[in-house]
């Protein structure tokens with residue numbers, strides 16, 4: 001049998017948005033369909049990897065029967081699920097659009113309207129990708145950066161601040177990339193290389209990204225910004 005590019009590798013993927021509940025009927029969320037993350041999980045499975053997928057609320061369905069999927073709702077639940085599944089993982093691909101903040105308090109009853117304004121206090125959610133990258137022996141870490149301007153500069157800053165191996169940047173100005181079947185990705189590597197994957201279907205981009213990851217793993221090119 002021919003060896004597949006990710007045979008014997010374990011891949012953990014996050015996908016979709018997170019929902020941060022305000023009260024029993026309302027939540028805060030990011031605009032994310034989950035399509036890119038699911039395409040990546042499918043591509044990794046097709047490349048022979050053992051794939052675990054931690055998904056926020058989404059209508060997407062994975063195509064490969066072998067993918068082990070866990071559904072979560074909030075960023076805190078996503079972090080717990082990721083940390084629980086990290087054992088033996090070679091690559092962590094953070095594709096989820098995690099809400100950066102959650103309401104400071106979850107109201108147990110539906111909040112009734114009163115004045116003409118209301119204030120909602122938010123607290124910062126943990127950064128799942130940065131948490132994984134800061135572990136003593138992290139897997140290869142791959143992040144995404146969805147930006148509306150200065151795509152490359154913002155993505156490079158995130159690559160460095162989170163101390164990850166690779167970031168896939170895309171422009172979401174004017175709704176580009178959301179809920180569509182195509183996207184344009186620019187890959188930035190911690191060692192300064194970059195590669196424009198151009199505009200393609202999300203499944204073709206996912207296949208290319210998985211090939212890139214397999215090549216990096218084989219070459220052991222796992223440099224991050226800090227030695």
Ligand code: CTP
Pocket residue numbers: 014075094095096097098099100125126127128129130142143144145146158
């Ligand atoms: N990410 C994460 N946990 C978070 C926030 C983001 O794992 N709490 C991951 C995403 O899955 C993605 C990358 O980090 O891979 C996005 O980086 P980030 O700087 O958090 O992007 P934004 O949330 O869009 O940041 P900003 O609003 O500052 O642009």
